[in-house]
Amino acid sequence: MNAHPPGLDLARLAGHLQREGLTEGPLTAEMITGGKSNLTYVVRDGSGHSQGAGQSPARPGTFVVRRPPLGHVLATAHDMGREYRVMSALQDTPVPVPRTYHLCQDPDVIGAPFYVMEYVEGDQPPLTPRLAHGLVDVLAALHSIAPDDVGLGDFGRPDGFLERQVGRWKRQLDASRSRDVPGIDDLYVRLSQAIPGSGKAAIVHGDFKLGNTLIDGDGRVRAVLDWEMSTLGDPLTDFALFLLYGEFTTLDNGAPGEVPDTGELASHYAEASGRDLSRLGWYVGLACFKLAVIAEGIHFRYTQGLTVGDGFAEIGEQVAPLVARGLREV
The missing domain is CATH 3.30.200.20 (Phosphorylase Kinase; domain 1)
Structure with a gap:
C-alpha cells in the first residue's frame, strides 16, 4: 500500500x-x-x-x-x-x-x-472455452434487460447509434493522431459506406472482455467492471468486440489463454440473445477500428510520458494488425 x-x-x-x-x-x-x-x-x-x-x-x-x-x-x-x-x-x-x-x-x-x-474479490484466470461461454451468457443477459426497467431509458440515443459510433471513433482518431497509420482512413470509409440497420436497442457495455471482469474460483463471473463506454445502442457492437479481444489478447488485460472458437461463441450468443448475426463481419470491422483508435490514443499518451505503470510500449504495435483485420471484414 x-x-x-x-x-x-x-x-x-x-x-x-x-x-x-x-x-x-x-x-x-x-x-x-x-x-x-x-x-x-x-x-x-x-x-x-x-x-x-x-x-x-x-x-x-x-x-x-x-x-x-x-x-x-x-x-x-x-x-x-x-x-x-x-x-x-x-x-x-x-x-x-x-x-x-x-x-x-x-x-x-x-x-x-x-x-x-x-471491493469485490476475484481473479482474471486464463480464458477457456467454458469461461468464454459464461461471459457470453452475461453479455446476453445484459442485452436482455429493458433499459426503462432499470431507469436507463434516457441513457443514450439508439437511433443512429452505428452512424455516430463510426463518426465518434473517427473524431477520436483525429484528436490522437501522432503518426501515419496506413489503411485506417480506408477502413473508416468502408465502414461509413456499409452501415447495417440495427435491431432492438439494448444497454451496451462498450468494452466487454475478460480483463474487465472478476472471476471466482469456480469460473463464474463475480463482477463486470469498467463501464465508461456504456450507453444504449446496438448490442452486436459488444459481442463483436468481445470476439476480437479473443484474437488480440495483448489488448485484453486479462490473463492469456485458449482462443475460443468464434463460430461456437456466435451460435451460443445467437441462441441466448435471439439476435440476427448475418452482418457480424461489419461489426467486427467496427470493433477493429475502435480498438485501433483506442490503441493509438494510448500510444499517443505513452509517447508523451503521460501513462502510469507498465505494458504501454507494445500497445502501438497492435494498431496495424487491427486495421488489416478490419479491412478483411468490411
Missing part, C-alpha cells in the same frame, strides 16, 4: 469521504490498473471493516476509487458519472456489478471527478 499513489491525494480524499460518512481516519491505497484507461485504486481506511459482495455497510473499510487517467483526456471519454449511474442501475439484475457508494463530480477534491465502489 502506498501513502502517495500517483493521481490520488489521500489526505484530501480522506477528508472528503469522512465528511460523507464513508471512512474513518487516514487512508492507504494501492493502484490496481496502470492508466491505459481510468485509474483504479484499492483504498483502506484502517478501521478493520470489510465487506463481501452484495453487502453495503455505512463504512466499507476497504473499497475501490476510480478516476480519469492523467494527462491527455478526450472530452467524450472517462465520464465518471456515466460509469457510476449504469452500475447503480444494474444492482440486483442478472448482471453482476460492484455496489456503488459515492460519486464526486468536484475536481477540486483530488484533481478530477471520481467515484467509490465495492
